[in-house]
Amino acid sequence: MKKQFVDLDNAREEDQKELMREIVEAGHCPFCLENFKLYNSQPTIKEGKYWFLIENKWPYKYTKIHLLAIYKLHATNLAELDSASGKELLDLMKWAEKEYKVLGGGWVMRFGDTNYSAGTVNHIHVQFIQPDLDSADYKPVRIKLGKG
Numbered sequence: 001m002k003k004q005f006v007d008l009d010n011a012r013e014e015d016q017k018e019l020m021r022e023i024v025e026a027g028h029c030p031f032c033l034e035n036f037k038l039y040n041s042q043p044t045i046k047e048g049k050y051w052f053l054i055e056n057k058w059p060y061k062y063t064k065i066h067l068l069a070i071y072k073l074h075a076t077n078l079a080e081l082d083s084a085s086g087k088e089l090l091d092l093m094k095w096a097e098k099e100y101k102v103l104g105g106g107w108v109m110r111f112g113d114t115n116y117s118a119g120t121v122n123h124i125h126v127q128f129i130q131p132d133l134d135s136a137d138y139k140p141v142r143i144k145l146g147k148g
């Protein structure tokens, strides 16, 4: 059986699920650098030693800004992260806050078993979100942890 890097159960959009099926078939991790361009067309906004920053291809509903910071090496658990990457991540989030004039929001990193994390791609990444309070049918942005 092929190693799976994505969890279709946690995909939200139909075109996202379709792409995920292709990724499963290819046995690729879509966030590893060698595969990234095959499945993602967003340009890199900023890049450091440990992380690169892009816009989320499938932003959550009711978000004004939804960025992803992706770890540059394949990692699924916190133990695999270089602790120095924590400082770089904070610097990157601070940069994004300023660059996008973010008045408030949140950032979240899921990790490990996708049954617990509810992650779609099992490669460490961080979501940086500002909710869109002005959207017509606005509802708060909720981040799910745990499948179901």
Ligand SMILES: [Zn+2]
Residues within 6 Å of the ligand: 005, 029, 030, 031, 032, 073, 074, 075, 122, 123
């Ligand atoms: Zn990966």
